[in-house]
Amino acid sequence: EQSTRILSHTFTAQQRANECSLRVAWILGQHKKPFTDACMLVKECMSVVAETLLDGKPKQELCDKIKQIPMSASSDTKKGEILTQDVLTQLNEAKHKAPCVGLAVDESTDICDNAQLLVYVRFFNTDQKAFCEDLLGVTPLQTSTRGEDIYLAIKEMLTKRGIEPTQVVSIATDGAPAMIGREKGAVARLKEDNPELIAYHCIIHQSVLCASLSDEHAEMMNTMMKMIHFLRASSSTQHRMLREFLREVDANADDLLLHNNVRWLSKGKVLARFWSIRREVASFLAELRHQKATQFSLFLGNEKQIDNVAFLVDITAHLNELNLRLQGEDNSICELMTAVRSFQKKLELFKEDLQGDCAHFPAVQEQVQGQRDVSSFVDFIDKLIVNFSNRFDSFSFGQQLTMFIQNPFIITDVRGFSEEVTQHFKWVNPGPLQMQLVDLQADVSLRAQFLRTDPSTFWLQTVPETAFPGLRKVAIYILTMFGSTYNCKAAFSTMNI
Template structure:
């Protein structure tokens, strides 16, 4: 733990020797100063120069669109566009999916309470954490420890919730034997059926989002694979919206906690509807025609050449419009 930020740069390129597209780690370097635009730009420039990579050889750049990345004049994207005006920039599709799942105020409070509870049990004292592990082991709990949430790791929240849910009863038993003020408050939280119902819903929903996150990761995925995964999840959200108002087939933890009450899922419909809206807003501009997607998957699947030509022209227009839109957004931020 050095408190020094590390910049990692990954590249996707065509290997002329192997005759295939490759993905690899270009490099990792420490950002000795603050993680500001200049430091990131200089680190990337150093990596590029040490490997004899010309700026004009870089076709596109994918970032999380943080302010340090986007600034028109001083941001990383702005600086690189000055070096290569033809550079095309993208917002990471995985990061966009994560942003769609932002929690509302009520759910944020519950999530924060769980994080505080985890930190209390693991970090309050050097003695308490081992006692917790021994208690869970003696009571034959499924897991003998809790996970710590990390905002940077996108799968972390769902995994923390899943682990917490599976040993929540044992945690309640452990806290009963504590006279600490915080322990009493956390014990009351674990006995609150309404709060635990929210935890059950969040655990189910984060599990579904994690499944999508995993599908968007990995090597050699084309835009066809990514868009297919996103579109499939959007269809699932419509199913979830109906299911959460009826049988809770896809929300088993919520069903377990609510004990099959008829109206148990209706209070969460708004959250699912917000997810549907967020995904539509962020991913509708990714819309590619059917023939064009087929061409990306396998050119021999394209049957309507006329339709394909129209879609290809429209996509070129979209790329040009996206570059103009990026400049406008950067201008507003600046």
């Protein structure tokens, strides 16, 4: 009996040590840290904490237990593989139970000039009653990046994870020709396997394309970026002098920001920082004995050009605000389209505001003070309105569907709603769907619960499937759809691609 108890105790202690090792490997993986940190840092830190907090026998016992924890780069790598396989198995099981999946696809070139294709999948986890976004796969495109190559890579990923092409409800892409080519694009090939596939261009990418600058404003932006690069990056000595000067004069910031072409919000932040210390920067340029400094000093002394800079500061701030609303994980296509529709209405307000007191353009208000012509700014807003209208008014995802998810109780055209649904989802029977919507709108209890929760929770956890099977299925299909390729961009950033 004594030997049995000793063996049982040893086995239990070893199990606990292995569990500790697995938990450490899980945390390191979550924070994207190398497994060498486990043997070099984590174990050492635990020992130091034990020696500091405890004394005598308890300290020795805990230190001995810490030493028993199997931690090394090789063992943690194996445990990471075990955890990965377990998570993958759970996700695959959840995917197979989901009624449909949505895809987000993007391609990028790494620092070694290798094309990498990354695909994310979104689906409804029936056990957790929530949506999951997961990496379906990442694969190098060895030679070419034609639509056929991308199609075959996506098809292979779907096959490996046991997903049928007909199960894919939608695909969001970056809009590249290889993705959306009419005949040989990857999306066209996928539609051969699934004719009901809904495909669309990433909403974030489209909003960025809408905000392209006119020649005049583009030239102004380039001049600003060149000036900031001259002050910030052309000379380390000059950069140190600038920072010291800004500290001496007690400026609102002690440095300029440097523009990064890869970052969506970069130019707006760079301009906002410059505007907050523009007078100090002008004074610093005036003191420099350099030809470029003289040219930039003259540029800052030109009122018309600084008026344009002020406008760029304000309009990029508004565009950045939209961009931030569109970014982030777990955003459905309805939320993104709601943000875009809202911004389109704001543009009309901005146009009127520029012709009035410029309440939404503080930099312009401070600079122009109602004394100079702002017609070029109004023209720019007009172009933005046209660009957004051209790209989003004909967007494949209708406004009735967005309204259905955001607030089904305000839909008045029931027949029009069912027609829009059947355009996107051929399997829908419009008759029962119309009856279910009428019943839903008449349900006082559900209306009250809708006001106390968010749309996603309402459709997934509040609306009973037995009473409204058609409506709930349509809602799940819509909420499964990715609105953008943000996850892909974020993953590429994490991979330093």
